[in-house]
Amino acid sequence: MPLLTMCISTSIFLYVLLFFFIAACAGILYKYGGLYIKALLSDAHVSFAQMVSMTFRNVDARSLVNYRIMAKKAGIDIASSALEAHHLAGGKVNDVIRSLIAARKANIHLSFDHACAIDLAGRDVFDAIKTCINPKVIDCPDPSKGCVTLDGVTKDGIQVKLKVRITLRTDIERIVGGATEETIIARVGEGMLATVSTFETYKKALENPDLLSKLVMEKKYDNDTTFQILSVNVVSITIGEHISAKLQADQAETDKRTAQADAVKRRSMALAREQEMKVLSEENRAKILASEAEVPRAIAQAFREGNLGVMDYYHLKNIQADTEMRALSALKPVIPPPPITKT
Numbered sequence: 001m002p003l004l005t006m007c008i009s010t011s012i013f014l015y016v017l018l019f020f021f022i023a024a025c026a027g028i029l030y031k032y033g034g035l036y037i038k039a040l041l042s043d044a045h046v047s048f049a050q051m052v053s054m055t056f057r058n059v060d061a062r063s064l065v066n067y068r069i070m071a072k073k074a075g076i077d078i079a080s081s082a083l084e085a086h087h088l089a090g091g092k093v094n095d096v097i098r099s100l101i102a103a104r105k106a107n108i109h110l111s112f113d114h115a116c117a118i119d120l121a122g123r124d125v126f127d128a129i130k131t132c133i134n135p136k137v138i139d140c141p142d143p144s145k146g147c148v149t150l151d152g153v154t155k156d157g158i159q160v161k162l163k164v165r166i167t168l169r170t171d172i173e174r175i176v177g178g179a180t181e182e183t184i185i186a187r188v189g190e191g192m193l194a195t196v197s198t199f200e201t202y203k204k205a206l207e208n209p210d211l212l213s214k215l216v217m218e219k220k221y222d223n224d225t226t227f228q229i230l231s232v233n234v235v236s237i238t239i240g241e242h243i244s245a246k247l248q249a250d251q252a253e254t255d256k257r258t259a260q261a262d263a264v265k266r267r268s269m270a271l272a273r274e275q276e277m278k279v280l281s282e283e284n285r286a287k288i289l290a291s292e293a294e295v296p297r298a299i300a301q302a303f304r305e306g307n308l309g310v311m312d313y314y315h316l317k318n319i320q321a322d323t324e325m326r327a328l329s330a331l332k333p334v335i336p337p338p339p340i341t342k343t
Helices: 008-041 048-056 061-073 080-088 093-105 112-120 125-133 181-196 202-207 209-218 243-305 310-331
Strands: 136-140 150-153 158-170 227-242
Touching: 008 048, 008 061, 048 061, 048 080, 061 080, 061 093, 080 093, 080 112, 093 112, 093 125, 112 125, 125 158, 136 181, 150 181, 158 181, 158 202, 181 209, 181 227, 202 209, 202 227, 209 227, 227 243, 243 310
Parallel strands: none
Antiparallel strands: 136 158, 150 158, 158 227
């Protein structure tokens, strides 16, 4: 009745406002009424204001309310604001709630803040809880990295190839900031190779494979890692090559090639020296021929000057012919005398 006493324009404006208010309430009741009743009956109360504010912050209110109900039914009371904060931080609320429920059922201490920290650190918190409940087995070395066996060498030079399996359990307290599986594999592999290298002979590794596991377990390679090593087991041991013999053979082959290279070098130098001597011989022969060419000139000059007579010339020619004859006879093979036969 008071609205009727007002002016028409004011009354229309107030009626429009009342209409929008009733429509908004009806919309909120339509959208969130069933969810509100569901949360209320599950003893996980979430107010209409919180649901509406979640929608304005672009958060799926239905999912968060369901997560809160899930946790409440498992005996874990988590405020909706905490769930919303973790969602806005980029976390996976579903994984966090599931991990908390699994940890509670397994009597593993895990707080909501710790679970959120693990999730925001990029680790799969639910998988970590599963590994903590059900330890997992990994191969060392990791076959996916292209390496199939650990290849160690004993003191006698024999190669020993190992396949190792490691049983791990997640340590929840060290999961934030702890090293991952790759570190465990690297440490155990290094320890196995170091242990094999201390054996005097490969037979010791074949006879006592459990000794390898025992020595590796004693060194506590799981320090500062996410996991706790439960066991290290040698799956198989295979004998490989004789590394010392192979290295000696390679060294001998290298020495052989070095000696061959030196021999080829010396032969090349000798051939070069031979060619040099041939050239030098030809040069000397040319000088001799040049000198011999001067002899006739000298004889002719002696004839003109009267220093050489005809008889002297013929005597010189006889000496020259005799010298040539002796040279030719020296080049002919010696004919042995006929054998003397006795009668």
